[in-house]
Amino acid sequence: MIATSRRDIRPSFWRSEMQAAQVQELFEAVFPVEFIESEATRLGVQLRQRHLRVAELMVSLVLMGGSPEAGRISAAVRDYCNRGNPKVVRSASSKWFDEELLTLVTTLSARAREYVSGMPLHLPGILAGRRDWRAFDSTTVKLDKRLLEVWPGTGDYAALKVHKELSLGCENVVDYHISPAKEHDAPHLCIDEGRRGTGLIVDLGYVSHKLFRSCEAHDVHLVVRLKEGWKLRLDDSVTAGESIAWLADEDQIDLLAAGDCTLRDLPEKEMDIDVRFGPEDDPIHARLIVFEAKGGWGYLLTNVPRETHTGAEVAMLYRLRWSVELQNKLAKTGCQLDEITARTAVPAEILVHAAMIASILANAVAHLEHLDQGLVGETCRKMKSPPLHAMLVWKCITTATYNLATLLVAPEDTSMTWEQLAQFLRHGGQDPNWKGKPSAIDQVKGRTASGRAWKDLAGRRRRAVA
Structure with a gap:
């Protein structure tokens, strides 16, 4: 006491x-x-x-x-x-x-x-302009093998998934649901009118062409990693000068122009360029952002407007997905979500x-x-x-x-x-x-010694000059 x-x-x-x-x-x-x-x-x-x-x-x-x-x-x-x-x-x-x-x-x-x-939200800096930003992810919890029929895992074990939606405004889980670990993640994320005016940062397991189209239809800003195997091509809005500036290699320009460029073909060079993917007669338009991260390079697709966020700011938005990973650690390590020994469902x-x-x-x-x-x-x-x-x-x-x-x-x-x-x-x-x-x-959010919210000031100055 x-x-x-x-x-x-x-x-x-x-x-x-x-x-x-x-x-x-x-x-x-x-x-x-x-x-x-x-x-x-x-x-x-x-x-x-x-x-x-x-x-x-x-x-x-x-x-x-x-x-x-x-x-x-x-x-x-x-x-x-x-x-x-x-x-x-x-x-x-x-x-x-x-x-x-x-x-x-x-x-x-x-x-x-x-x-x-219902708690007040804090959305300064690059989080401003949306009703809220949400991070969506799942975590797997292994269970006693006796529960295999009720909660089947992806192998010969019992497990369930907790699909979490974390609000970056209040930094807490505002929704979650449980499913067998064997099920794919994508069907568990629904985009509807209730999400209009929000932002969404999503784990790779939930990413699909349908997700992009739903976000466009409901005014949801989306930031995701580029899936391996997705074929990209330059958007019609990209001029020849822009493509040469971003892609000095003519082979890469040809790949993007032909729609045969995948994750492995992209250069390790910072860029922010418009691309399209999906069916040729009904393509999906997005920004491709390549940025240097710890341990390698990151490749993002987003529909966040270039007028409001630079490429570096979109990359920082994706880094905020780590908040839901910290929530997983809190639930598993602190609250012992990983230590469930019950033998019945x-x-x-x-x-x-x-x-x-x-x-x-x-x-x-x-x-x-x-x-x-x-x-x-x-x-x-x-x-x-x-x-x-x-x-x-x-x-x-x-x-x-x-x-x-x-x-x-x-x-x-x-x-x-x-x-x-x-x-x-x-x-x-x-x-x-x-x-x-x-x-x-x-x-x-500016919870630093300076008290100022982070922004890509250099990138904003370059954009203003251009």
């Missing part, structure tokens, strides 16, 4: 009281005790109140995600019993994890995502949702700190204190699990206050590398 001094002489921006009410609102939105109890009764999760306190069980199920025993239902049950609830034998507790409880935890996950979707799916709720909660706490420092909309401010790191926030949450659970379910039984919890999360979750090694998302 964190002790507070009688007289707080710290500057106002270091005082956790500013966030205490928001932290309380967040945790109570993710764990709405009265709603959980009423839904449990309606769904038939519990038939008699004295047999199971469902709200406490749900808190244990999610917050135990960071323990070494995570993924095991016994860990959540033991934590539930250690808080003074009646002891139960393993055979009895296993019956709690049924279809009704799965429905309940799925509902709680949807409510958590709805809450974070329903408990396994329950534990997947519990791990996802946990990761959403940690990211939401980190975003609260951004909002607390005024990072909203297109505004950039010089940080008065270090931003929070979601992984460190989650470690703080797991450290305070017992008191936090009591604070949520029976606040009269603990001396911890929401002010103390907010202070603990703020100081324990600070990112120590935010100045020395800022991430791509930190640079783009």
Whole structure:
């Protein structure tokens, strides 16, 4: 527990009281005790109140995600019993994890995502101009081989995929769904009117000609890697002078002109040129961007207008897809999504949702700190204190699990206050590398020592002169 001094002489921006009410609102939105109890009764999760306190069980199920025993239902049950609830034998507790409880935890996950979707967005610099930018990716979770028929993997093993949609505005998962790992990714990304005016950064598994056409039809800006095997040709808008400037090799010019140029034929040279691909009678138009990256060269296709983003800025946008990879690491390593040992399908799916709720909660706490420092909309401010790191926030949450659970379910039984919890999360979750090694998302959002959002100023000057 964190002790507070009688007289707080710290500057106002270091005082956790500013966030205490928001932290309380967040945790109570993710764990709405009265709603959980009423839904449990309606769904038939519990038939008699004295047999199971469902709200406490749900808190244990999610917050135990960071323990070494995570993924095991016994860990959540033991934590539930250690808080003074009646002891139960393993055979009895296993019956709690049924279809009704799965429905309940799925509902709680949807409510958590709805809450974070409503948080203010921060879209400065190259993220501005769109309602939001989303990164879409999937992560594979291996399961017990007994679940092979329900969740078939791509080989002789059981596995499922969690398809995640991460908002770069609030830096959190705003949607996800589960599918057998054997299924292809592409059908799991739908472009409709709800995405109009947004931007999308997509993993290679979801890329298709249909995706490009759907994005054009619904005004969605798309940034993807060039697929190996796709044949490109110069767009009709490219002049002879431009093609010679970008492609000094006449053989490469001929390949692009003939529509026979693939990823392997492209030069290792920075370029930003208009191409088309797909059927000759109904081609898809896009920008081909080649840029130098760590370990090699990157090749991107995008429909982002050249008037708003230089080639380097589009490349930086694609780097932001790493944010969803960090979310995968948080869910798997921190919240133990990779440690699911359930032997039946329903408990396994329950534990997947519990791990996802946990990761959403940690990211939401980190975003609260951004909002607390005024990072909203297109505004950039010089940080008065270090931003929070979601992984460190989650470690703080797991450290305070017992008191936090009591604070949520029976606040009269603990001396911890929401002010103390907010202070603990703020100081324990600070990112120590935010100045020395800022991430791509930190640079783009101005969470650096300078407080300025990253832009390709040199490229913009060259474009202005041209």
